[in-house]
Amino acid sequence: xxxxxxxxxxxxxxxxxxxxxxxxxxxxxxxxxxxxxxxxxxxxxxxxxxxxxxxxxxxxxxxxxxxxxxxxxxxxxxxxxxxxxxxxxxxxxxxxxxxxxxxxxxxxxxxxxxxxxxxxxxxxxxxxxxxxxxxxxxxxxxxxxxxxxxxxxxxxxxxxxxxxxxxxxxxxxxxxxxxxxxxxxxxxxxxxxx
Numbered sequence: 488x489x490x491x492x493x494x495x496x497x498x499x500x501x502x503x504x505x506x507x508x509x510x511x512x513x514x515x516x517x518x519x520x521x522x523x524x525x526x527x528x529x530x531x532x533x534x535x536x537x538x539x540x541x542x543x544x545x546x547x548x549x550x551x552x553x554x555x556x557x558x559x560x561x562x563x564x565x566x567x568x569x570x571x572x573x574x575x576x577x578x579x580x581x582x583x584x585x586x587x588x589x590x591x592x593x594x595x596x597x598x599x600x601x602x603x604x605x606x607x608x609x610x611x612x613x614x615x616x617x618x619x620x621x622x623x624x625x626x627x628x629x630x631x632x633x634x635x636x637x638x639x640x641x642x643x644x645x646x647x648x649x650x651x652x653x654x655x656x657x658x659x660x661x662x663x664x665x666x667x668x669x670x671x672x673x674x675x676x677x678x679x680x681x
Contacts, residue, residue: 488513489512489513489516489540489544490540490543490544491509491512491536491540492536492539492540492566492570495534495535495536495539495566496536498534499533499534499536504533504534504559505531505533505600506533506534506536506537507536507537507540507600507626507672508672508673510671510672511626511671511672511673511675512536512537512540512541514624514669514671514672514675515537515541515598515624516540516541516544516545518596518622518624518677519541519545519547519596520544520545520546522595522596522622523546523595524545524547524595524596524621524622525546525547525548525549525595526547526548526549526592526593526594526595526596526618527541527547527549527550527551527594527595527596527597527598528550528551528552528553528592528594528596528597528598528616529541529550529551529552529553529597529598529600530552530553530583530587530597530598530599530600530601530609531552531553531554531583531599531600531601531602532552532553532554532559532560532563532578533554533556533559533563533600534559534562534563534566535552535562535563535564535566535567535576535578536566537552537598537600538550538552538563538567538572538576538578539566539567539570539572539576541598542570542572542575542576543570543572547575547596548575549575549576549577550575550576550577551577551579551592551594552576552577552578552579553578553579553581553583553586553601554578554579554580555580555581555582555583557580560578560580563578564578583601583602583605583609584605584608584609584612587609587612587613587616588612590612590615590616592616593616593617593618593621594616594617594618594621595617595618595621595622596621596622596623596624597613597616597617597621597622597623597624598624598626599613599623599624599625599626599676600625600626600627602647603627603630603647603650603651604646604647604649604650604651605650606625606650606651606654607650607651607653607654607657608650610654610657610658614663614664614680617680618680619680619681620679620680620681621679621680622677622678622679622680623658623676623677623678623680624675624676624677624678625654625658625675625676625678626672626673626674626675627651627672627673627674628651628654628655628668628673628674628675628676629670629673629674630644630647630648630651630673630674631673633648634648634651634652634655634674635674654676655668655676658676658678663680663681664678664679664680664681665678665679665681666678666679
């Protein structure tokens, strides 16, 4: 059982800031631990719930995490400082695609939880950022049942759902990747670079 900051979790739920579901972040932490992942990249910091939970429940060495929204970025910095995790977590205030294009580091594990419609655009850069055998866990691949067809796609979500479907197709047909879609949380894509 992982430890979570219930105050950050409650704040996220009350203010509608998207934070990882408990089942999802538990799976992420278990995957990091089982695969002895040390260098982590998170796309979509929000208020720091995911990166703090990963840092406090795994043996990772360091997390780089990227957040575009200024208010969320500042709140994440505050929450990370309050947990005394400044030495383990570095937050970048920028667009994820810009970070990925400039990135030279190699990661053992990438937690993809940023703008859903952009996952497909991130994928070529994510592959370059992974070490051989590295893992990507992408959250919200079911997107509340819209991707799986359980509920109709809202008018404002069509482009995003199309992007998520394209991402799923890409990770499941790319010969360099081994992928599976799990019914955990809101749907997780688990992808390993061969």
